[in-house]
Amino acid sequence: MEVNEIIKPENLVYKKSRLMREKPFNFCPGCGHGVVVRTIAEVIEEMGIEHDVIGISPVGCSVFLYDFYNFDVVEAAHGRACAVATGIKRVQPSKYVFTYQGDGDLAAIGTAETMHACNRGENIVIVFINNGIYGMTGGQMAPTTLEGMKTTTCPRGRDVRTMGYPLNITPLLAQLPGVCYVTRHSVHTPGNVRKLKKALRTAFENQRDKKGTSIVEVVSNCNSGWGMTPKQANEWMVENMFKKYPLGDMKVDGKLVMDMNEPR
Amino acid sequence: MEERELRLMKGNDAIAEAAIRAGFDAFYGYPITPQTEVMEYLMETDATARTGMAVLQAESEVSAINMVYGGASTGHRVMTSSSSPGISLMAEGISYIAGAELPCLLINVSRGGPGLGTIQPSQADYFQTVKGGGHGDYKLLTLAPSSVQELTDFIPLGIDLAFKYRNPTMILADGALGQMMEKVALPPQRPRLAEYPDWATNGTPRGKERRFITSLNLLPKEHELVNIRLQAKYREMEKNEVRYQEFMCDDAEYIIVAFGIIARIAQKAIEIARENGHKIGLFRPISLYPFPMDQIKALAENPRVKGFLSVELSAGQMIEDIRLAVEGRKPVGFFGRQGGMVPTPGEVEEALYKQFNIK
Numbered sequence: 001m002e003v004n005e006i007i008k009p010e011n012l013v014y015k016k017s018r019l020m021r022e023k024p025f026n027f028c029p030g031c032g033h034g035v036v037v038r039t040i041a042e043v044i045e046e047m048g049i050e051h052d053v054i055g056i057s058p059v060g061c062s063v064f065l066y067d068f069y070n071f072d073v074v075e076a077a078h079g080r081a082c083a084v085a086t087g088i089k090r091v092q093p094s095k096y097v098f099t100y101q102g103d104g105d106l107a108a109i110g111t112a113e114t115m116h117a118c119n120r121g122e123n124i125v126i127v128f129i130n131n132g133i134y135g136m137t138g139g140q141m142a143p144t145t146l147e148g149m150k151t152t153t154c155p156r157g158r159d160v161r162t163m164g165y166p167l168n169i170t171p172l173l174a175q176l177p178g179v180c181y182v183t184r185h186s187v188h189t190p191g192n193v194r195k196l197k198k199a200l201r202t203a204f205e206n207q208r209d210k211k212g213t214s215i216v217e218v219v220s221n222c223n224s225g226w227g228m229t230p231k232q233a234n235e236w237m238v239e240n241m242f243k244k245y246p247l248g249d250m251k252v253d254g255k256l257v258m259d260m261n262e263p264r
Numbered sequence: 265m266e267e268r269e270l271r272l273m274k275g276n277d278a279i280a281e282a283a284i285r286a287g288f289d290a291f292y293g294y295p296i297t298p299q300t301e302v303m304e305y306l307m308e309t310d311a312t313a314r315t316g317m318a319v320l321q322a323e324s325e326v327s328a329i330n331m332v333y334g335g336a337s338t339g340h341r342v343m344t345s346s347s348s349p350g351i352s353l354m355a356e357g358i359s360y361i362a363g364a365e366l367p368c369l370l371i372n373v374s375r376g377g378p379g380l381g382t383i384q385p386s387q388a389d390y391f392q393t394v395k396g397g398g399h400g401d402y403k404l405l406t407l408a409p410s411s412v413q414e415l416t417d418f419i420p421l422g423i424d425l426a427f428k429y430r431n432p433t434m435i436l437a438d439g440a441l442g443q444m445m446e447k448v449a450l451p452p453q454r455p456r457l458a459e460y461p462d463w464a465t466n467g468t469p470r471g472k473e474r475r476f477i478t479s480l481n482l483l484p485k486e487h488e489l490v491n492i493r494l495q496a497k498y499r500e501m502e503k504n505e506v507r508y509q510e511f512m513c514d515d516a517e518y519i520i521v522a523f524g525i526i527a528r529i530a531q532k533a534i535e536i537a538r539e540n541g542h543k544i545g546l547f548r549p550i551s552l553y554p555f556p557m558d559q560i561k562a563l564a565e566n567p568r569v570k571g572f573l574s575v576e577l578s579a580g581q582m583i584e585d586i587r588l589a590v591e592g593r594k595p596v597g598f599f600g601r602q603g604g605m606v607p608t609p610g611e612v613e614e615a616l617y618k619q620f621n622i623k
Contacts (some may be wrong), residue, residue, distance in 0.1 A: 044529065050468065051467050051468055051469065052467045053467065054338070054465055054467060056334075056464065063480060066474075066476035066477075066478060069474065070468070070474050071467075071468050071475045072465035072466065072467055072468050072474055072475050072476065073465065073474070073477075074333075074334065074465050074476065074477045074478075075364070075476070075478035075479065075480055076330065076333070076334075076475060077330065077333075077356055077357065077360050080327070080330035080333075080357070083322065083326075083327040083328075083330035083331050083333075084330050084331070084333055084334035084337070084558050085334060086320070086322075086327075086334065087290070087292060087330065087331030087332060087333060087334025087335040087336075087337075087342070088333050088334040088335065088338055088465075088466075089334075090292075090318040090320055090331070090335065091290050091318055091335045091338055091340040091342065092292055092338055092340075092466055092467075093290045095466065095467050112323055112324060112326075112327065113323070113326075113327050113330070115323075116322075116323035116327065147602055157493045172570075248542070254304065
C-alpha cells in the first residue's frame with residue numbers, strides 16, 4: 001500500500017487546529033507547553049468563538065503565543081496578564097478573554113494582579129502552567145519549585161528555611177468567592193490531554209455563561225530547566241510534582257470540591 | 265461654536281467630568297492624593313450609568329496601568345490619573361504602552377518628591393515625564409495646563425492626539441490645579457467610539473488576518489527598525505504638535521519661561537514689573553514634549569531680548585531644555601521653589617530683578 005492511499009478523510013484521526021499558524025513552536029522538544037497551546041486552540045475552534053477571543057501572553061515561555069494563534073493576542077508585561085485581561089474584558093464584556101501564565105508570572109511577580117482579578121470575579125479564563133521553574137530565563141527557582149529541588153538559583157536545592165516554601169497557589173485562589181472553577185491537570189498522557197481539553201471547554205463555557213473566574217492549572221515539565229530527558233522529566237513530574245500538586249478539581253460551579261485537609 | 269455649560273469646579277472634578285463628556289470607555293485608577301477626587305467624582309456621578317464608561321479601582325497603580333494597556337489594545341478610549349509616586353509605579357506599563365504604540369490618556373496631578381515627599385504641588389516630575397520615566401527610547405506627548413479650563417480642554421485633545429499618533433498622551437498637572445476651583449466651560453457630551461482601529465485586538469473579524477499587540481522583538485535587526493519607526497513618529501509629533509503661549513513678549517527685554525500653575529504666578533509678577541517700567545514677557549510652553557525649541561531659539565536670537573529666567577516648582581529641570589534652545593546666545597537664570605512650596609508673584613519679581621541686575 002502506498003502512503004497516498006492512506007491519506008483520506010475517512011482515515012483522519014487527528015489534525016492540527018486551523019487556529020494554529022504555520023510557525024513552529026519555540027518550546028524545547030518534550031515540553032508540555034505546545035500540547036496545552038494547541039489544546040486551547042482546539043477548544044476555541046470547536047466552540048466556534050475564534051472571532052470573539054482575545055488571548056493574553058505575558059513574559060515567560062508564554063510570550064510568543066501571538067506567533068502561534070490565528071486569533072487576536074496581546075502580549076503583557078511579566079505578571080500583569082490578569083490586569084491586562086481585566087482592562088480588555090471591562091470594555092469588551094461580550095468577548096472571550098484568556099490569559100496563559102507560567103508559575104513565575106502568576107504566583108510570584110503577578111500574585112497581586114492574579115489574586116485581585118480572581119477576587120473581583122473577573123469573567124476570564126486563566127490557564128496556569130506550573131512546572132516549578134523559570135523556563136525562559138534558563139531554569140531559576142520559581143515560587144512553585146519543590147523543597148530540595150535544584151535550580152540555577154538554588155543549586156543545592158530549595159532550602160525552605162531561607163527560600164520559602166513551594167507556593168501552592170490555586171487552592172488559595174479557589175477559596176475566593178469570585179472564582180467559579182479551579183481544576184488541575186497534566187498533559188503527559190493522551191488521557192490527561194483529553195481531560196484537560198474538557199476542563200478548558202468548561203472554563204470557556206463558564207465565561208460564556210458569565211460565572212466568574214475559571215482557573216485551569218496544568219502541572220507540566222521543563223525537561224531543559226530540570227536537566228532531564230523528556231521521559232525522565234515526565235516520570236520525575238509524576239513522582240514529585242503530583243505529590244505536592246495533585247491533579248483534579250478543586251472548585252466546580254462555585255463549590256469547593258477539594259478536601260482542605262489533604263496536602264494540596 | 266458648540267454650546268458650553270459654565271460651572272465652578274475643582275480641577276480633579278473637572279478632569280472626571282471632562283473624561284465622561286469626551287466619551288471615554290474606561291477609567292482605571294488607584295487612589296492617591298492630590299488626585300483622588302477624579303475617581304470619586306466618576307463613581308459619585310455614576311459615569312457608567314451616564315455613558316456606559318467602565319470605572320474600576322485597581323489594586324495598585326501597577327495594575328491600573330496594565331488595565332489601561334489592555335483597554336487601549338482593543339482601541340477603546342481609556343485613561344488613568346495618578347500623582348507622582350503612583351506614576352513612578354506605572355513607569356513599566358507606560359514604557360510597554362509606548363513600545364506597543366497604544367493610545368491612552370495619562371494624568372499626573374504631581375506632588376513634591378522624592379520618595380513619599382509631600383502632597384503639595386510640584387513640577388519635579390518634568391524629567392520623568394519628558395525625558396523617559398520608564399525604560400527605553402520613547403516619548404510621551406505631554407500637555408501642561410495652567411488653568412482648570414485648560415485641564416478640561418486637554419482631556420479630549422489628549423486622547424485624540426493619542427489616537428492620531430498611536431502614542432500615550434500625558435497631562436502634567438500639579439496638586440494646585442487638581443485642588444483649586446475655577447470657572448469652567450464644559451463641552452457637550454461626545455459619544456463613545458462605535459468603531460475601532462484596524463490594529464485593535466478586539467477579536468479577529470471574519471475574513472481578516474489576526475492582530476497582535478506586542479513590544480517584543482528578539483532580533484536586534486528588527487527591533488532597531490521598530491525604534492527607527494518610533495523616532496520618525498516622534499519627529500512628526502515635534503513638527504505638528506508644539507503648543508505654547510506668549511504673553512507680552514513683543515517688546516520684552518527679559519523673558520520668563522514657565523509652564524503650568526507657576527506660569528499664572530509669573531504672569532502676575534510680569535504685570536507688577538511692567539507697572540514698574542520693566543519690559544518683561546512670559547513664554548509658556550504648553551506642550552512639554554514636543555518642547556517649543558524653535559520658538560525659544562527665535563526669542564534668543566532677537567537682539568532686543570537680553571536674557572531668560574526659568575521659573576519652576578523644582579530644583580530646575582525645564583531649564584535644561586531652555587538652555588538647549590538658547591544655545592548660549594543669552595544668559596538663562598533660574599528661580600524655583602521646591603518640596604511643595606509655591607512662590608508669590610513678589611518673589612518671582614524679586615528673582616527677576618536679582619538675576620538681571622535691574623531695578
